[in-house]
Amino acid sequence: MSHPLSQIASEAPFVARHVGPRDDEIAKMLDAVGYDSLDALVDAAVPDAIRSVGALDLPPASTEIEALDELRALSRRNQRHTQMIGLGYYDTVTPPVVVRRVLESPAWYTAYTPYQPEISQGRLEALLNFQTMVSDLVGLPTANASLLDEATAAAEAMTLMRRSIRSKTADTVVVDADCLPQTIAVIRTRAEPLGIGVVVADLDQPLPDGDVFGVVVQYPGASGRVRDLRPVIEAAHERGALVTVAADLLALTLLTPPGEQGADVVVGSSQRFGVPLGYGGPHAGYMAVRAGLERGLPGRLVGVSRDAAGAQAYRLALQTREQHIRREKATSNICTAQVLLAVVASMYAVWHGPEGLREIARRAHRHAVELATALRAGGVEVVHDAFFDTVLARMPGRAEAVVADAAELRVNLGLAGADLVRIACDEVTTDADVARVLRAFGITPEPAQGRGDGDEHDAIPAELRRTSGYLTHPVFNTHRSETSMLRYLRRLADKDYALDRGMIPLGSCTMKLNAATEMEPITWPGFAGIHPFAPVEQADGYLAMIRQLEGWLATVTGYDAVSIQPNAGSQGELAGLLAIRAYHRSNGDDQRDVCLIPSSAHGTNAASAVMAGMRVVVVAAADDGTVDLDDLRAKLDEHPDRLAAIMITYPSTHGVYEEGVTEIARLVHEAGGQVYVDGANLNALVGLAKPGEFGADVSHLNLHKTFCIPHGGGGPGVGPIGVRAHLSPFLPNHPMLPEAGPATGVGPIAAAPFGSASILPIPWAYIRMMGPDGLKLATQTAVLNANYVAARLREHFPVLYTGRGGLVAHECIVDLRPLTKASGVTVDDVAKRLIDYGFHAPTMSFPVAGTLMIEPTESEDKGELDRFCDAMIAIRAEADKVASGEWAADDNPLVNAPHPASSLVAEWSHPYDRATAVHPSPSSREDKYWPPVGRIDGAYGDRHLVCACPPPEAFQD
Template identity: 70%
Template sequence: MTVHRIALTDLERGTPFEARHIGPDTAAQAKMLAQVGFGSLDELTAAAVPDAIKSAGALGLPEARTEAEVLAELRSLADRNTVLTSMIGLGYHGTFTPPVILRNVMENPAWYTAYTPYQPEISQGRLEALLNFQTVVADLTGLPTSGASLLDEGTAAAEAMSLSRRVGKVKDGVFLVDADTLPQTVAVIETRAEPTGVEVVVADLSAGIPEELAERGVFGVLLQYPGASGAVRDLRPVIERAHELGAIVTVAADLLALTLLTPPGELGADIAVGTTQRFGVPMGFGGPHAGFMAVRDKFARSLPGRLVGVSVDADGDKAYRLALQTREQHIRREKATSNICTAQVLLAVMAGMYAVYHGPEGLAAIARRTHRYAAILAEGLRAGGAEVVHDTYFDTVTVRVPGRAAEVVEAARERGVNLRPTDADHVGISCDETTTRAHLAAVWAAFGVEADVEALDPTTFDALPESLLRGDEYLTHPVFHQHRSETAMLRYLRRLADRDYALDRGMIPLGSCTMKLNATTEMEPVTWPEFGQLHPFAPVEQAGGYITLITELEDRLAEVTGYDKVSLQPNAGSQGELAGLLAVRAYHRANGDTQRTVCLIPSSAHGTNAASAVMAGMKVVVVKTADDGEVDVEDLRAKIEQHRDELAVLMITYPSTHGVFEEHVADICAAVHDAGGQVYVDGANLNALVGLAKPGRFGGDVSHLNLHKTFCIPHGGGGPGVGPVAVRAHLAPYLPNHPLQPTAGPATGVGPISAAPWGSAGILPISWSYVRLMGGAGLKRATQVAVLGANYIAKRLEPHYPVLYTGPGGLVAHECIVDLRPLTKATGVSVDDVAKRLIDYGFHAPTMSFPVAGTLMIEPTESEDLAELDRFCEAMIAIRAEIEKVGTGEWPAEDNPLRNAPHTAASVTGAWEHPYTRDEAVFPGGQSKADKYWPPVRRVDGAYGDRNLVCSCPPLDEYEG
């Protein structure tokens, strides 16, 4: 008998995480390599990746660790964070996430692994959830049109500044900001204003707009309501005066306060902005949280970001979709309303569901309790001899203690509470949903005051001004009254999730969007209180674990990309682009090259590139794309020569947006450098480079990375995202910084890009974990398998559809483009028809008509196993056969399964007069009848929705009868 002995160390190691993350196992990889014509992953990538850009040696990262080891390491980091009770305020508040929402939204892959709802037929659940969010914002702000979320309050206010300048009558003049505005909001506005030539003036507007400013001209005004100091004042006089001057008025408002206070729209505001963080979303050391913007109807078509609207499907039934998409950056490019790409959908869903669960009465009760604690706190301080600065406030009290602010704050800290020193003489204290009587006692003690809640409560009056109390009803729609019990809420969330298609159902083969595994181990720490409940402006010494995690992740991303320094502050890829371009701009200005303002962008580039360049004060010059999909080098050289003295930067995506490793990229970078310009390498396609090539080594000066693509932060239905910016050493002095946290960036930085010092820090444990779990060798293999998967699909589909662009040896990078234009010309079957027909086969469509109209861009990622890749290929091949039936006339051009797709259960249970069978409609290609995904609506009529814009819950009368 043979006795097998396996070393204990091998048994302890278990299955490496890499094998869980990468879908195809060794045997599957061998089959795929045979199809592509190579013997190993190394042979494939050696042939696909140009020699000029290949990295030498292994990535200098720590060895991979097991899931248990990484969780233990994260636990030790979490334990180094000290979570005190936060009464700091400044737009970030303690909140209770209802467990039914925590478990069934935030921790549920049906919600967090979904993609942006560009395919509305399979996104009806999250679109309805976003419509709820829009309704909450519109109702509470008193403005009729709200977007489907922005990135945070600071950037929302900056977007409002841009919108005011774009739509207002005053084209010159200043943007006037009230001095009682959140300081981080002011700083973000100033960062965004400077490159576009906008002058921001911060002034005390409590007594109105100073006449000397009125004489200079004012195109926009921003007011905080309640103010950063806590003061609640009637804004109507200053709003009326601003309108007399022709200015657009924005009010940055607290949604919880608006359940009790007169809404901004009723006060006369044109725009309202803010954050929904305190609606059940943890502080997370700064994010992610869903910002919001609501506007008057006349500004709806200029609203930045995404907007959910109500339309109809092919049967005339109500259906939701993203409305007015022609405003977006991918279509309008440098003329877009904004560069926003990622929204904060997952967090918007949570905030909207918080309102659904509590309803208007529950929200008002939370607000009244919060205010009551603030009022009793203030009364106790007054009784003890402290000076409370304001008589009217909602949740924040400012106390004057001459020369004692630091002493009081330290005394409170010793009692487990963080307060906010506004200067040497003043302390700010904010109450919230989580405030208790014990917290009030700790604060009183820190001030040296003795008080008792029971004694003060009967004699303390509310501090909300009578003239500003809200008198109208809000959230009257049935959805905010039907789900009070946890059972009802649970079923509502499940019902909406069932209407959607996410990665938990099957492959989402979107090119350029990298829909890969978001592993449960990576996600788990996000909800730990040590990461979730830390205020972004807590003393940095209380965030030791976070700072270590952030520093390690920055260093590891620098190693992966070949750059010298990384900032994690940008909270979306678009914001990372802006940060990188602002660094380039600052570098040129520091060198005295203020004339360098031209940004060269290939015509195939992501639309955000052009929009970001305009926001950075640059002039966009488009470079042609050659027939093979690469940058037209001759046109590029001509444009470099034409703009040699004005050239600031070239923005390129590598591998190219066409899914090709361009062989001349190093030469292109050299030509730009020779002309005095910088090279920006868009990191959207980094999943094809990690471990194989480093942008910072083959010519890039700056890149943004998409942690929600390459580094496993989930897309969440269109957000959250993180878009770090990575730079070479000469640009490092110009990275983002933050006025409230000096350690968050260089003193010479361009200012904050996001409201919080480290952006969406709450989800950084995901990417940290991914890198730690994979190690350098695992990251490289993930890249190689991603390239293998794309080439496998290309080879399988090539006999049936033309593959539009390939590199050396007919190879693609991590994605491939199949060209439907010849088939459309011959048969009339469009790219939309194929995309919608894929739903009947149980798939989300690939990227449609980008970067080339009439094509599909397919990216399998490394996480999909061979069975799923084959299922997708077989669906595409079967659809090709269906197209042939249309081409031969067997099926009429206007009545066939492709033109009528997708098919709902209702559509195949009624009368049937089509030339194909019901089974052919809904069970094509051997689809499993037991596991069938049924789309909830038929094809949505986009044009109808744009003509008849409805972007909040339908009114009550639609439910009568």
């Protein structure tokens, strides 16, 4: 018998922590599948034409202690200064109870997107808190459940405004010159391929001429200035345009909210609500809209519905907007969010409450006022009289020297022009910080005087002082003791199902172990406390780690260059397609705008292609699920001079290694196109095959899948792109940091130069601790686990697609349509019944309606796989009882699933007993997960759209 795990683990001990099955389990599963070794299984499953030769050229695996020591050394190379740069990023204090019980809790960070709402009620409530917090502060009725960052939210608002106005010819957006520079840059990146003109203007002047559909303004401005927005908003509305305000949530505790001034859309970041700087991310952006625009909101929206018993329950609303349904007609390609960070921000508001937030804002404002007063007394011109927390000082000829002198005192200020210095105060600013800033200006600070309460509005005009209430819901006014907060967080977590409870076998989503060692460094101050626009020499450790990680990812994928800036897979797709578009244009092939996409592809592919200015042409799938090569050839003949690219997923979305992938690449290249390989299924390739070597030109990688960044309940993610050399000049770049990308790049995709930099230690640690042999073993084990599940279920549910030798790749699709036809039991019924057995359902009805796509990953051991297979087999037997008439088609354990504890004490009139309902298997009796609600009525929730915290009375009978 071979001992693959123990042999590798002797040199790479972490591998045995990450890979679930032991050697004896591997042997038993191989026997069930019909192979005598992992190598033999992989040789049979993976086409020879794509196989890589030799081991990955990566450092040998380290121990966990060694990896942490190396990361600690890198973090110490980052210089921690007091960060007073501003520009949308502020230092903050994450409440320790939130650090320990949310940010560092696997009950929160290992959960998946709440598409199964019955087992996601805790994080859905937390997201509803987030939406309510945003809605209250900005003064608009409906907010979404977060976006990727502030700049992305502003770009999404641009397209929302364009599709929401009556005019069909308006093609220009006006952006205020006092908007954040990274926001302006991302808007430009996103606007150009859509044919939208961007005019940056001083909106103290009249709106520029032209057919304008939208206006974007910053509140307070990037310079710190606070001004009345009503004149700009009224002028825009008179022209038929909509107005988006990018607003600071903390400032809105003191300032008149944009919604009360007439704004149509408000966007921004919740970063300063307890989310560390982290060199730029991840941070939860937000968007809120006025009445009438809510059904155009991008991203996710949590709403209130009811369950089968009529009890109130939460769910994702308006799910038909998701990309896998709307595809090229989707209004956005964003299929993820920043749920974990939105939860942190919402809990910051729950912890502090409205008075606590107001006091934090008053303190930041007082420090800014004191700083401005001292600067004026010292002969320095303060540019703006009205401001919140940011002071702009004019220092003719001396601005750079002041910033340099401040840096010597370990304070980072912002250089806002040749003669301007920007100083931003925040939650952690102290009197000592103010004194150091004054010294940098050459001013001797006066001894700190007792303030008393003072005037909280010293530099806020009377007409812009907030008078309306906010955060009045009890959830924001209850949990003031740590005991209360601790129990609230525990109560929410107990309602949810995450990887710390059991397997989440979601096809295409790769819900593998997020190891504690990988997670530990993200809260270290050396990584968490760095401003994304700090001088580059202060981030030496970050840059070293990023360059190492980019090199390792290039090695794994066979590409020549990697950019880690895209902060989600969807943004990686967009970045890759923009690189292809720019490459064609550099060759004078501006007409190449057709993107071929197989009918089975991820829905984000089509949406991303449209956002990149391309025209989607669908390629048919053959009966076995592979790309129909005849149809591909026909489409290539149909568009001989306009082909830009093909987007394929490999292994295919159907979970098999397609034999024809190299032929697809050859045909597309001969036709002048580029090959984009979606990296969603890279977990079946690492150590076995490299997209950059078998014909692909570009791929995005999901670091929140293959490389262990946790899903966090629906975000954060990182979606870097790897490209071959000819596309590398067109990688993303950033106006604030030349080191972020090539000067010839397509512009920034994310607000921060390196995207969600603070979570990059996670994939760095994973690769470092696994080493080349461990990474290969993980892939082999993922393939084995999927084939073992397929082998066990094949007699009970047809496996829809297979490749060579009847094998699948790292996931398999089981077909429930024959079962539905025979019994009336649907894929939804099976998914909900799995909850009673203690499981999260596999991916439902994608890529084929009426099927389940199962991906067990390499981290699950044989015992958990068997428990899942036993549950599926038992559910099949239950469905047979329905088919035979033993149980009524409209009253059986499947159509009534899931069964919450409350159902046991209600009147019981079902033809099956209570034990069958809630304890259908031995494991469900030994370690029962109780869903907090019964099956939720989705249609009711969409008809009665409620997207903020209901009053307590709504919970009464």
